[in-house]
Amino acid sequence: MRQALLEYDYDWNMQRVFDQGSRSLDGTRKEFERARSRFPTMGTVMDLFYQYEDVGRAMTKGSAKYISNIVTARQDGRKVALTTFCMSPALCYAMDVVPLLIEPITAVGNLSRKYGMGEFMDYCLEIGFAETACSAQRGAMGAYLAGAAQKPDFVLCNMSGICDTNTSAFAFAAEALDLPLFQCNFPPEMRGERADAYHRSDYRAMIDFIAEQTGKPLDPAKLRGVLEEIQKQDELIVEMQDYQRMIPSPIPTTFNLFMYLLRFLFGGTEDGTKTLEEMLKVIRKNVQEGRPGNRFGEEKARALFVYTDHYGGGLPLWNFLDSRGITHLGCIADRFYQQAAPYVRDGEGYTVDATDLDSMIDTMAALNCRMPMVKQIRGPYDAPDMWLEEIRAQRELYNPDFAVYMGTPGCRNTWGMVKLLAKQLEKEGLPTLIINADVFDERVESWSMTQARFEEFLDVRRIGI
Amino acid sequence: MNPIFEEAADHVDNQVIREWKAQGKKVIGHTCSHVPEEIISAAGMMPYRLRGIESESTSIGDTYFGPFICSCPKAILQKAGEGAFNFLDGAVMVQSCDSMRRLDECWRAANDDYPGILPGFWHYLGVPHKAVDYSLKWFSEEIEMFKKHIEEHFNVTITEENLRKSITLYNETRDLLKELDEVRGMENTPVSGQEAMNIILAGTAMPKEVYNPLLREALDELKARPAHHGGKKRILLGGSVVDDQSLISVIEAEGAVVVADTVCFGSRSFEGMVPEDSPTMLTIAGRYLHHQFCPRMFGHYKDRMALIKQKMELAKVDGVILQNIRFCDLHGSENGLFEAELESMGVPAIRLEREYGAMADEGRLRMRIGAFLESIPERRTEKPAA
Numbered sequence: 001m002r003q004a005l006l007e008y009d010y011d012w013n014m015q016r017v018f019d020q021g022s023r024s025l026d027g028t029r030k031e032f033e034r035a036r037s038r039f040p041t042m043g044t045v046m047d048l049f050y051q052y053e054d055v056g057r058a059m060t061k062g063s064a065k066y067i068s069n070i071v072t073a074r075q076d077g078r079k080v081a082l083t084t085f086c087m088s089p090a091l092c093y094a095m096d097v098v099p100l101l102i103e104p105i106t107a108v109g110n111l112s113r114k115y116g117m118g119e120f121m122d123y124c125l126e127i128g129f130a131e132t133a134c135s136a137q138r139g140a141m142g143a144y145l146a147g148a149a150q151k152p153d154f155v156l157c158n159m160s161g162i163c164d165t166n167t168s169a170f171a172f173a174a175e176a177l178d179l180p181l182f183q184c185n186f187p188p189e190m191r192g193e194r195a196d197a198y199h200r201s202d203y204r205a206m207i208d209f210i211a212e213q214t215g216k217p218l219d220p221a222k223l224r225g226v227l228e229e230i231q232k233q234d235e236l237i238v239e240m241q242d243y244q245r246m247i248p249s250p251i252p253t254t255f256n257l258f259m260y261l262l263r264f265l266f267g268g269t270e271d272g273t274k275t276l277e278e279m280l281k282v283i284r285k286n287v288q289e290g291r292p293g294n295r296f297g298e299e300k301a302r303a304l305f306v307y308t309d310h311y312g313g314g315l316p317l318w319n320f321l322d323s324r325g326i327t328h329l330g331c332i333a334d335r336f337y338q339q340a341a342p343y344v345r346d347g348e349g350y351t352v353d354a355t356d357l358d359s360m361i362d363t364m365a366a367l368n369c370r371m372p373m374v375k376q377i378r379g380p381y382d383a384p385d386m387w388l389e390e391i392r393a394q395r396e397l398y399n400p401d402f403a404v405y406m407g408t409p410g411c412r413n414t415w416g417m418v419k420l421l422a423k424q425l426e427k428e429g430l431p432t433l434i435i436n437a438d439v440f441d442e443r444v445e446s447w448s449m450t451q452a453r454f455e456e457f458l459d460v461r462r463i464g465i
Numbered sequence: 466m467n468p469i470f471e472e473a474a475d476h477v478d479n480q481v482i483r484e485w486k487a488q489g490k491k492v493i494g495h496t497c498s499h500v501p502e503e504i505i506s507a508a509g510m511m512p513y514r515l516r517g518i519e520s521e522s523t524s525i526g527d528t529y530f531g532p533f534i535c536s537c538p539k540a541i542l543q544k545a546g547e548g549a550f551n552f553l554d555g556a557v558m559v560q561s562c563d564s565m566r567r568l569d570e571c572w573r574a575a576n577d578d579y580p581g582i583l584p585g586f587w588h589y590l591g592v593p594h595k596a597v598d599y600s601l602k603w604f605s606e607e608i609e610m611f612k613k614h615i616e617e618h619f620n621v622t623i624t625e626e627n628l629r630k631s632i633t634l635y636n637e638t639r640d641l642l643k644e645l646d647e648v649r650g651m652e653n654t655p656v657s658g659q660e661a662m663n664i665i666l667a668g669t670a671m672p673k674e675v676y677n678p679l680l681r682e683a684l685d686e687l688k689a690r691p692a693h694h695g696g697k698k699r700i701l702l703g704g705s706v707v708d709d710q711s712l713i714s715v716i717e718a719e720g721a722v723v724v725a726d727t728v729c730f731g732s733r734s735f736e737g738m739v740p741e742d743s744p745t746m747l748t749i750a751g752r753y754l755h756h757q758f759c760p761r762m763f764g765h766y767k768d769r770m771a772l773i774k775q776k777m778e779l780a781k782v783d784g785v786i787l788q789n790i791r792f793c794d795l796h797g798s799e800n801g802l803f804e805a806e807l808e809s810m811g812v813p814a815i816r817l818e819r820e821y822g823a824m825a826d827e828g829r830l831r832m833r834i835g836a837f838l839e840s841i842p843e844r845r846t847e848k849p850a851a
Binding site: 130133174183194205412413415419 | 528529530531532538560562563567569570574589591594595597598606761763764792793794795797798799800801802805816
């Protein structure tokens with residue numbers, strides 16, 4: 001690793017960038033433009049936030065606050081848990097722990113650093129981590145392993161039984177940084193008495209582990225407060241996902257990204273709820289005015305992303321979709337399986353039950369085992385509640401013109417079944433594109449190449465033309 | 466040495482299987498060392514660990530699996546698609562790792578294009594990734610369901626007595642294989658790593674009631690043999706699946722001898738016994754879940770490092786070769802930790818990434834292994850056998 005990379009702590013650097021960026025949105029257009037010139041690599045993202053005014057301000061201020069919490073946790077007397085986007089952070093908030101979600105932090109680095117997170121990814125390899133492992137973890141993890149960020153206090157992994165590469169990354173980090181590790185493990189089935197009992201036992205074991213690390217037991221009042229916010233957030237998200245059914249969709253193209261970022265970073269917090277409320281105001285206004293949410297001004301096609309989006313610098317995927325009038329109908333990351341969500345079938349989702357401590361913990365366990373990826377790729381792709389069923393349900397609801405799979409080469413689990421999925425979807429009449437890029441690392445395939453593949457697919461299949 | 470070991474190690478099919486099938490008996494294939502073979506054996510059937518050996522291409526595997534997948538399950542699917550496993554009466558799929566777990570769907574999908582390649586009995590066994598009270602309960606229920614499925618499908622009864630006999634038989638195999646480990650770890654060992662691996666692999670492809678007497682004979686023969694691998698650099702081979710002799714043959718052709726291993730299919734598979742006195746699904750589950758020598762059992766790096774150290778000590782190892790099949794993130798990432806820790810202890814270690822199968826990149830591996838062996842200081846005390 002270049003020595004220069006260690007001159008500034010990565011986490012503090014991110015905190016300063018986002019803090020200053022969020023302040024620039026408070027000023028006049030002239031002041032914003034002046035400030036924007038100081039963040040050349042974040043220009044496109046800053047423009048986006050500026051355009052969405054209150055939503056943009058809430059997103060950047062929220063992100064700045066999230067990163068500030070990580071870097072100031074120790075002086076505030078709080079512990080930091082190195083964890084993953086696919087674990088609901090709500091438990092951490094209820095137990096006064098700061099959740100450090102490694103994958104969003106990688107994405108944040110890609111958005112704000114001139115050369116993305118490549119060098120941190122490579123540092124992981126320098127110290128022995130597998131080069132074929134997922135870049136989503138390798139990015140930010142590299143900074144923490146290199147000592148270019150404050151060492152967390154313990155590790156919470158939520159992907160054992162779901163994703164080997166993710167779990168390996170957390171197990172590796174725990175050993176390399178000599179940190180206590182807890183892994184939530186998931187059976188191959190999602191529902192049923194046995195699976196429920198397993199999820200609940202495992203979740204309680206995680207609570208015990210956190211209590212042991214912090215020296216503080218779970219406070220039922222705090223958990224209740226967190227669940228109340230989750231309930232509010234669920235209602236807002238469900239309403240948005242219901243609007244997504246409309247043709248044209250009134251949802252601005254980037255809002256699905258905002259939605260899941262909020263849920264990942266601020267699940268169960270007031271900050272998250274307020275931002276979702278702001279987003280919903282924009283959407284309702286579009287509905288009232290009969291306007292499509294995209295910036296193109298017309299809906300030319302509807303795309304269902306069956307796995308992830310693309311997190312290259314400048315958010316090129318969303319810009320591309322906007323420029324072509326293609327509606328983003330969501331991806332795996334924004335499906336949280338609240339029972340009221342439009343795509344959820346009977347009994348497939350969770351409901352908030354805050355009757356007593358046990359029911360609140362059971363709710364959290366039910367929510368946690370339905371997090372993105374955790375829910376739908378744990379068993380055979382064509383088994384009940386799994387990937388194929390999920391996409392069929394969403395297809396019926398959202399009327400996509402095509403489906404897209406994109407992820408990272410590290411995603412062993414989905415690469416093992418995506419050809420079967422694509423073949424089946426094509427057989428059922430849904431054109432499906434498989435992208436071979438790495439959505440966190442443009443060195444694997446540049447965005448311009450990915451875009452060329454999109455355009456070729458759309459041209460050949462006569463979609464959105 | 467009985468030639469059946471080499472035949473069984475080198476080929477998907479072998480004489481023992483043919484004779485077994487000729488008697489009208491059943492064979493159940495599976496993909497993981499966490500499958501409790503005792504249950505299959507207690508049903509009067511032969512457990513068979515699936516391998517993709519003898520694959521000359523992965524054209525069928527590549528049709529169903531994506532590109533960034535370990536070549537081991539692809540090679541198994543290749544053999545399945547070619548009809549090489551048509552002798553199977555059943556198969557058990559396990560979410561051993563992310564590549565291997567998708568063999569389930571890919572094999573089923575391939576059956577649409579290559580009808581008849583899917584065995585009549587098909588079972589998905591959910592093996593947890595940790596050993597705690599609730600995961601042991603889960604796994605014991607899984608084993609119970611597996612037992613019932615076999616009983617119903619094949620119209621057999623797995624009695625407690627048969628289960629007890631089966632457990633005793635398997636524990637005997639483990640004892641005998643441990644003896645083999647001791648023999649190959651001796652100073653001036655009488656057995657090459659290749660030969661030892663053939664003997665171990667043969668046990669995955671024949672019933673234990675046939676294998677154990679053959680193994681006993683082999684051990685007697687080896688113990689009576691004059692030592693003849695003295696003076697060579699003594700290597701421990703670690704990491705992911707090694708299910709043929711090709712990699713070991715390269716290491717030994719460069720002048721070393723593999724005296725110990727912790728590879729999948731190798732000697733880590735026979736660590737741990739099932740209690741014989743009162744067999745229950747829970748005690749069987751206990752042996753298989755507490756068997757944490759595969760990195761799929763997350764959070765047990767230190768246990769696995771301890772196993773390496775123990776084997777290094779017993780076999781007086783000069784260096785460690787850690788290998789993994791490309792895209793095996795489990796072994797790939799843990800090998801990095803092992804290498805760093807071993808080097809810090811002054812033990813020469815190297816990490817190799819390779820493709821599964823008959824040495825697709827033999828030249829590169831030969832060069833790296835040769836250079837590694839050259840870098841190991843000469844043996845301290847050992848003298849060549851007279």
